[in-house]
Amino acid sequence: MAHVLHSEKAVSTNPLKSSQPLGAAFAFLGVAGCVPLFHGSQGCTSFALVLFVRHFKETIPLQTTAMDEVATIMGGADHLEEAILNLKSRTKPELIGVCTTALVETRGEDFAGDLALIKARRAEALAGTEVVLAATPDFSGSIEEGWSKAVVAMIDGITARVSPRRNPRRVAVLPGFDMTVADIEEIRETIEAFGLEPTILPDVSGALDGTVPGKWIPTTYGGTTVEEIRSLGECVHCLAIGENQRTAAEKLAEVADVPYSLFASLTGLKPFDRFVTALAELSGRPVPAKLRRQRSQLADALLDGHFHFGGKKIAIAAEPDQLFRLATFFVGLGAEVTAAVTTTQGSAILEKVPADEVRVGDLGLFEELAVGADLLVTHSHGRQASERLAIPLYRVGFPIFDRLGAQHRRQVGWRGTRDLIFDVANVFQSDLHEPTPEGLNPFRRRENDHDSRPSPEPRRH
Amino acid sequence: MLSPKVQALFEEPGCDKNRAKDEKARKKGCSKPLTPGAAAGGCAFDGAKIVLQPITDVAHLVHAPLACEGNSWDNRGAASSGPMLWRTSFTTDLSELDVVLGQGERKLYRAIREIVETHAPPAVFVYETCVTALIGDDIDAVCRHATEKLGVPVVPVHAAGFVGSKNLGNKLAGEALIDHVIGTHEPDDVGACDINILGEFNLAGEFWMVKPLFDELGIRIRACIPGDARFLDVASAHTARATMMVCSTALINLARKMEERWSIPFFEGSFYGVADTSDALRQIAKLLVERGAPADLIVRTEAVIAREEAIARSKLEVFRPRLEGKRVLLNTGGVKSWSVASALMEIGIEIVGTSVKKSTPEDKERVKQLLEDEHKMFEGMAPRDLYALLARHDADIMLSGGRTQFIALKARMPWLDINQERHHPYAGYDGMVELVRQIDIAIHNPVWAEVNAPSPFDADGTVIGERVIGGGASTGARAASPASAALEAAVPAFHFKKFAASGVGDADDC
Numbered sequence: 017m018a019h020v021l022h023s024e025k026a027v028s029t030n031p032l033k034s035s036q037p038l039g040a041a042f043a044f045l046g047v048a049g050c051v052p053l054f055h056g057s058q059g060c061t062s063f064a065l066v067l068f069v070r071h072f073k074e075t076i077p078l079q080t081t082a083m084d085e086v087a088t089i090m091g092g093a094d095h096l097e098e099a100i101l102n103l104k105s106r107t108k109p110e111l112i113g114v115c116t117t118a119l120v121e122t123r124g125e126d127f128a129g130d131l132a133l134i135k136a137r138r139a140e141a142l143a144g145t146e147v148v149l150a151a152t153p154d155f156s157g158s159i160e161e162g163w164s165k166a167v168v169a170m171i172d173g174i175t176a177r178v179s180p181r182r183n184p185r186r187v188a189v190l191p192g193f194d195m196t197v198a199d200i201e202e203i204r205e206t207i208e209a210f211g212l213e214p215t216i217l218p219d220v221s222g223a224l225d226g227t228v229p230g231k232w233i234p235t236t237y238g239g240t241t242v243e244e245i246r247s248l249g250e251c252v253h254c255l256a257i258g259e260n261q262r263t264a265a266e267k268l269a270e271v272a273d274v275p276y277s278l279f280a281s282l283t284g285l286k287p288f289d290r291f292v293t294a295l296a297e298l299s300g301r302p303v304p305a306k307l308r309r310q311r312s313q314l315a316d317a318l319l320d321g322h323f324h325f326g327g328k329k330i331a332i333a334a335e336p337d338q339l340f341r342l343a344t345f346f347v348g349l350g351a352e353v354t355a356a357v358t359t360t361q362g363s364a365i366l367e368k369v370p371a372d373e374v375r376v377g378d379l380g381l382f383e384e385l386a387v388g389a390d391l392l393v394t395h396s397h398g399r400q401a402s403e404r405l406a407i408p409l410y411r412v413g414f415p416i417f418d419r420l421g422a423q424h425r426r427q428v429g430w431r432g433t434r435d436l437i438f439d440v441a442n443v444f445q446s447d448l449h450e451p452t453p454e455g456l457n458p459f460r461r462r463e464n465d466h467d468s469r470p471s472p473e474p475r476r477h
Numbered sequence: 478m479l480s481p482k483v484q485a486l487f488e489e490p491g492c493d494k495n496r497a498k499d500e501k502a503r504k505k506g507c508s509k510p511l512t513p514g515a516a517a518g519g520c521a522f523d524g525a526k527i528v529l530q531p532i533t534d535v536a537h538l539v540h541a542p543l544a545c546e547g548n549s550w551d552n553r554g555a556a557s558s559g560p561m562l563w564r565t566s567f568t569t570d571l572s573e574l575d576v577v578l579g580q581g582e583r584k585l586y587r588a589i590r591e592i593v594e595t596h597a598p599p600a601v602f603v604y605e606t607c608v609t610a611l612i613g614d615d616i617d618a619v620c621r622h623a624t625e626k627l628g629v630p631v632v633p634v635h636a637a638g639f640v641g642s643k644n645l646g647n648k649l650a651g652e653a654l655i656d657h658v659i660g661t662h663e664p665d666d667v668g669a670c671d672i673n674i675l676g677e678f679n680l681a682g683e684f685w686m687v688k689p690l691f692d693e694l695g696i697r698i699r700a701c702i703p704g705d706a707r708f709l710d711v712a713s714a715h716t717a718r719a720t721m722m723v724c725s726t727a728l729i730n731l732a733r734k735m736e737e738r739w740s741i742p743f744f745e746g747s748f749y750g751v752a753d754t755s756d757a758l759r760q761i762a763k764l765l766v767e768r769g770a771p772a773d774l775i776v777r778t779e780a781v782i783a784r785e786e787a788i789a790r791s792k793l794e795v796f797r798p799r800l801e802g803k804r805v806l807l808n809t810g811g812v813k814s815w816s817v818a819s820a821l822m823e824i825g826i827e828i829v830g831t832s833v834k835k836s837t838p839e840d841k842e843r844v845k846q847l848l849e850d851e852h853k854m855f856e857g858m859a860p861r862d863l864y865a866l867l868a869r870h871d872a873d874i875m876l877s878g879g880r881t882q883f884i885a886l887k888a889r890m891p892w893l894d895i896n897q898e899r900h901h902p903y904a905g906y907d908g909m910v911e912l913v914r915q916i917d918i919a920i921h922n923p924v925w926a927e928v929n930a931p932s933p934f935d936a937d938g939t940v941i942g943e944r945v946i947g948g949g950a951s952t953g954a955r956a957a958s959p960a961s962a963a964l965e966a967a968v969p970a971f972h973f974k975k976f977a978a979s980g981v982g983d984a985d986d987c
Contacts, residue, residue: 026587027538028547028570035544057607057638058511059520063548066879070552075860075883082511088611088639095513102514118542119607119639122576155542155608156573228887228928232864378570397551400564417552 018356019373020366029380030397032333033359034414036152037115038064039162040169041078042193042414044113046218047170048239051077051109055096055127056117058082060154070417072224077235079103083119092120093130100134104145107234110242111174113166114149121153146242148173158359159414160260160335163193167217167264174245175271181250187298188251188274189216190265192258194338194413197225198426203257203282206292206429209307210299215244215251224423248272253298255291257282257428258337259365280365281341282428283436284348285314307430314430318349321437324444325349331386331407332356333379333394336363338413342393343369345436355385391443408447410440483640486648486730511642517880520638522606524646527553528727529602529634529653531678531703532711534560536598538567540585540616541606542576545638554899556682558705562598571608581614589623589631599708600630602653610637630708632657644727651731654702654711659735662712664699669770671699672761673714673741675732676723677748679704683902687748690785690905694777696761702728715739719764721746721757742768748904750820751789755782789906793824796913801825803920806866808832808858808877809895815843817876817895820909822847826916829872830855860884874920889928891919 041052041064054061061080068076081095096114103112116127131149135142150165157165167190187207191200200221207214222238229237249272256265256278265276277294281287289311296303328351332342336358343353353371357378366374375381382394383401392398392409396416402409416422425439426432454460519527522545530537530553539546550566557563569588575581589601601623605616620631636649672691677684684704691698700706700714715735720743722732732743742764746757762770762778804827807818815836818828828848833841834857845851858866860881867875867888875885878896885892893915895903903912933942 025591026569026584027589027591028543028566028568030566031543031547031550031568031570033543033547033570035542035548037544038548053514057520058516058518058642059523059607059638060544062517062519062523063544066552067548069879069883073883075887079514080516081513082516083607083639084511084641085639088607098512099514102512106515118544118571118576119611122608122611153542153573154544155571155576158543228889232861232868232884232887234861380565400551 017367018369018371020361021373021375022361023375023377023381025377025381028378030378030383030400032357032378032382032394032397033158034067035064035154036157036159036162036165037117037150037154038067039157039159039164039193040113040115040150040152040166041162042068042159042220043163043166043170043218044111044115045076045236046220046223046239047111047113047245048222048236048241049110050113050236050239051079051103051107051111051234052113052115053079053081053099053103054115054117055081055092055099056083056119057088060117060119067415067417071415072226072423073420074224074226077107088119088123091125092123093125093134096127096130097134097138100147101138101141104142109145109235111170112145112147113169114147115152115162115166116150117152118154121151121155127151146174157362158335160193160337161360161362164260164263167261168267170217170245171248171264171267171271174242175248175268176246177271178249180247182252183213183250184252185211185299186213186215186251188248188254188268189214190254190256190261190268191216191218192260192337194335194341195220195257195428196425197221197423199282199428199432202426202429202432206307207295209304210295210301212295212299215248216240217245217248220423226423249274253277253294255279255294259340259363260335260337280337280368281344283341283345283433285311285318285430285433287344288428288430288433310430310434314434317434317437321441322349324441325351325437328352328390328444329354329388331382331389331392333358333382333392333398334413335359336365339374340365340369342412343371345433346393349437354389355382357382357385391440408443410443482635482649482652483645486645486652519643519646520607521636521640521642521646521649522604522638523549524643524648525634525636525650525653526604526646527643527678528647528650528703530563531555531557532602532706532708533557533563534599534707536562536565536567536592536596536601537604538569538585538588538592538601539604539606540569540571540581540588540609540614541604542571542608543568545604545606546570553678554680555678555704556680556685558685560707562596565596567592576608576612579612581609581612582616582619585609585614585616585619586623589619590627593623593627593629598629600632600658602632602634604634605637607638610635610639630657630661647727648730651728651734655731655734655738658708658711660712660715660739662709664709664713664716667716668697669718669768670694670696670765670774671717672696672765673699673717673720673735674701674704674723675720675728675743677701677704681900681902683748683904683908686902686908687754687905690758690781693781694758694762694774696765696774702731715741717741718768718770719743719761721761723747747816748908750816751786751793751823751906751909752819753816754905754909755786758782785906789910792910793913796917797824799917799921800913802827803873803916804829804871805916806830806872806875806877808863808875808881815840815847817912818844819847821913821916824913828853830866832857864888874916876916889925891922891925893919 044050044052058080061078065076065078081099083092087095148169150169152162152165204214217240219240223236251274254265254268254274254276256276268274279291282291330346330351330353339358347370356369356371356374358374361376386392389407392402392407395413396411396418398409411419427436546566546568551564569584603620616633620633623631634653636646699717700710720732720741722743722745735741744760747753758778762774766772766774806829818831830853833854844854863884867885867890874891876893876895882892901911901915902908935941
């Protein structure tokens with residue numbers, strides 16, 4: 017069990033976090049025909065937009081209520097109303113996802129009340145467009161929590177409360193923000209292999225998978241439809257992926273009485289065994305031969321890969337669920353997590369991270385803790401630490417702006433775990449150092465006490 | 478607190494645009510009111526950070542909740558020849574408790590102290606943002622206190638996001654420099670050929686393509702602000718004999734105030750384009766000689782210009798056969814609206830349109846003369862209209878900033894980045910050659926033919942292309958592919974004028 021320690025520093029050096037409203041917008045981007053709207057000054061939107069574009073290399077619909085000095089003093093309800101009406105008439109979206117920012121939350125207005133009034137007053141003009149609100153000030157939480165708040169807001173605001181007839185084949189899936197397009201596709205394929213029909217919320221695989229649509233579309237063009245969100249109550253079961261999705265799953269249970277199972281991670285042999293078992297139970301069907309073959313391939317990849325992982329020291333900086341998923345993966349292959357840094361304190365999963373301690377902090381702290389590690393695992397902003405420490409960086413999560421194809425990399429399921437093993441093992445292999453007489457001289461090695469440590473005890477968790 | 482300063486900036490006498498306005502229009506200021514739900518571009522804080530952050534040895538501390546810095550750091554391509562501290566991101570990352578309990582000022586002071594103790598920078602710049610302005614943190618007082626206690630200049634930058642646009646933020650950054658930095662250091666090596674360059678960002682290191690020309694002429698760059706600058710260079714900038722202002726609207730207030738306070742004459746120029754680079758060198762030489770530099774500087778400058786122009790021309794000529802008649806859409810604004818255009822036209826490239834957003838009336842006049850058709854000028858274009866223009870192949874390539882990149886790519890058309898995120902240096906004589914080379918590489922990439930060829934399968938998945946096994950064409954009529962018909966329908970006829978004021982253009986210039 018890991019001790020979770022909070023930073024005492026006043027300055028954050030090289031932030032690890034992306035902001036909470038960005039996480040909420042990210043979730044809204046997985047809904048078809050949606051435009052996320054930041055309630056804040058235009059810079060809040062501009063920074064998030066640029067970061068999304070750098071990561072996805074796609075056009076990103078993201079708008080702003082453009083709060084100015086006067087509105088900041090007098091109140092922003094008018095700006096919110098005007099923005100919603102402008103968006104409605106200009107882009108005709110199915111959904112407008114409002115994300116509040118630190119600016120308006122510091123001022124502290126009754127946004128839910130304002131929005132209810134706007135919706136009532138402008139019912140006619142807004143017909144055919146859902147508007148939901150996620151309260152996501154930048155001064156608390158981070159991308160993972162923002163994501164979760166948006167999903168809760170959509171279920172709360174859109175899903176029909178009257179429980180319709182259950183469809184025995186339909187299951188709801190609530191993925192985390194760090195599931196890539198390829199991860200979502202893997203989950204969908206696996207579920208469909210059992211004859212089940214998944215509704216994935218949010219579904220970035222339809223919206224941000226890098227296609228060329230053939231015309232100009234000012235909203236998202238793909239993802240979960242609003243109708244699918246409305247009818248989520250038809251699902252027989254909900255599969256929530258990552259501890260962070262628990263609130264959303266509970267909200268769905270509350271709104272439409274859909275029972276849920278939580279899967280802390282889908283990376284690794286055993287975690288995915290559990291997921292596939294659940295699917296077999298839900299469908300009443302045996303596990304298809306094709307899937308079992310994938311499992312066997314992963315077993316082989318674990319055998320081939322473990323040579324490269326055993327005894328390695330890994331430094332990871334990531335959002336809580338992602339940190340847990342990656343740390344258990346590395347430890348499961350015989351590596352040791354020597355530095356674990358995360359963004360926020362609140363998540364229950366942090367105590368389960370297989371490391372001695374988890375530090376809440378920034379990439380500055382990560383760089384201090386990572387000295388002596390064999391591999392850095394974090395997003396692209398870890399590149400400066402990687403250069404300075406001369407330790408290779410394996411990029412995960414968000415943002416990845418200096419490598420192509422981040423959204424098409426698969427890390428979940430048996431096949432995704434296999435890919436991940438090979439990817440990381442190849443990083444180790446390309447960083448091999450040729451043996452030299454000096455490097456192997458027993459007298460020289462004796463002077464370096466950190467090299468003469470015994471190999472780490474196998475962990476039991 | 479800020480409004481007198483902002484109002485004063487709107488009255489900027491050095492600004493051409495401003496001088497053309499009447500009293501009432503001037504009072505309104507130069508930032509257009511933003512339309513909620515239809516706005517694009519950065520805020521004042523963004524603008525201030527853009528201008529100041531390339532000062533390489535300074536610690537830049539953003540006093541804000543996470544988003545202002547956390548979502549935006551390490552994202553610009555300015556280059557440093559030495560210190561790398563500017564790429565390290567510092568923020569107070571205010572939490573909810575900090576905001577509610579009013580701990581902002583204390584946290585800010587501690588943050589400054591931690592930075593000074595760990596990194597020992599020559600100065601710390603502290604950026605105010607929306608939330609810290611709203612909760613009323615007295616940043617000036619904290620900075621003053623920190624300067625005294627820690628013995629390091631701590632400079633407050635007042636540019637909260639909500640006060641206005643990115644461009645206003647550029648100017649507010651200039652105000653911070655004039656109020657707190659320039660003139661605070663007296664160098665012991667003042668010379669008759671010292672100059673300042675304002676508004677040069679050294680993107681992709683491009684200023685290093687120009688600097689050797691100055692070195693050859695014996696002209697010393699006292700301060701290039703902000704590209705590859707050191708704090709002490711900026712602090713000594715008041716000792717230069719002349720100033721060249723590069724990005725025409727960004728730091729005009731700084732140039733004018735330096736002229737007022739230290740009698741440093743300035744001119745506006747550009748290093749984009751062959752003729753413009755020559756012009757800039759000429760003007761600098763002239764100003765320096767007027768202020769006491771050796772008279773032969775002018776002759777030597779002309780010699781360098783003649784030599785470099787000849788080399789550049791011969792290098793550019795190589796591209797003429799490959800690029801003559803190609804149609805370029807310039808979506809950038811400012812001086813680039815004509816300086817790049819004129820250089821491209823020299824080798825027979827046609828300019829089908831150029832954005833004059835953020836251009837001065839003088840810029841616009843030059844565009845008009847150059848293109849001989851004012852319909853080719855546009856203020857800004859909505860993404861939908863840009864897409865339509867490109868999808869109809871009314872241009873062979875678009876040159877713009879990253880924000881509009883995917884409009885071109887989704888229309889399956891070549892695109893080249895000429896703004897701040899680009900990776901190629903375009904300044905000076907060699908930079909122009911590089912720009913033309915990059916256009917050539919982009920336009921002639923074989924992927925365009927491949928992605929624009931119709932798919933051999935129609936919307937239902939039926940094969941309509943050439944058969945593989947049976948031989949001959951398949952039954953589907955290929956000539957009138959449904960995809961291209963749909964495109965025709967989706968893309969209406971288009972005129973520049975019609976959309977001249979339709980808003981969302983490329984606000985990324987500078």
